[in-house]
Amino acid sequence: MGSGSEYIKEIESYFLTLAGEGIMLSPIDYSLIQEWKKRQVPKEVVLKGINKAFSETGTKSKGAGVPPKSLKHCVSYVEKCIEEYGPPVRERKSKRESRPGGADAEVPERLERFIHDAKNQALRDYYIKLRKMVLGLDKAGGANNISVIMGLEKESLEEFFRGLPDKEREKISIEAEEMIKQRARYMTKGAYDESLVSFRNEILGKKYGIKCIIS
Secondary structure: OHHHHHHHHHHHHHHHHHOOOOOOOHHHHHHHHHHHOOOOOOOHHHHHHEEEEEEEHOOOOOOOOOOOOOHHHHHHHHHHHHHHOOOHHHHHHHOOOOOOOOOOHHHHHHHHHHHHHHHOHHHHHHHHHHHHHHHHHHOOOOOOOOOHHHHHHHHHHHHHHOOOHHHHHHHHHHHHHHHHHHHHHHHHHHHHHHHHHHHHHHHHHHHHHOOOOOO
């Protein structure tokens, strides 16, 4: 998982890249990262949750979605990803007796279902190839490494993308760039005031004992 400082730095950098200029993490944001680190949540799972938080707000109807301005707004998405990819290492170890094989053992089975339910051959081939790669981890001794599995998924998605027609790749790339530009413009406007309010609320919490409802 890497050192604590590297873990924090990568998550911080990824969030701020999506959020745009002018936003700073608050003390409570750093506390959230520390808690994920303490629970041994792979940083890839956290990054996937953050990405989902921005993606889903970006796909809402015009004017309805408000992109995250704080990691607090990404918590539910991160926790959902934790559930999807299995509990953190420490929690998984405590449940190993009641759930033989752990959540990672379910990945090949899940992919088998995806293969069966695939609507087209291209998607089916993607799942088949990815499943073979995941099964190959058993021989390499890495079947229980969520980070490795997510790395394979990332590589497979990249390969799938590159296999698309040129026009489709171009269309997807432009759409992704536009989403980032829209969020950057939104987050930059009034960013100083937003960050100021965030730190002010943290001070109020410490001074008056006001607890954050998500921690």
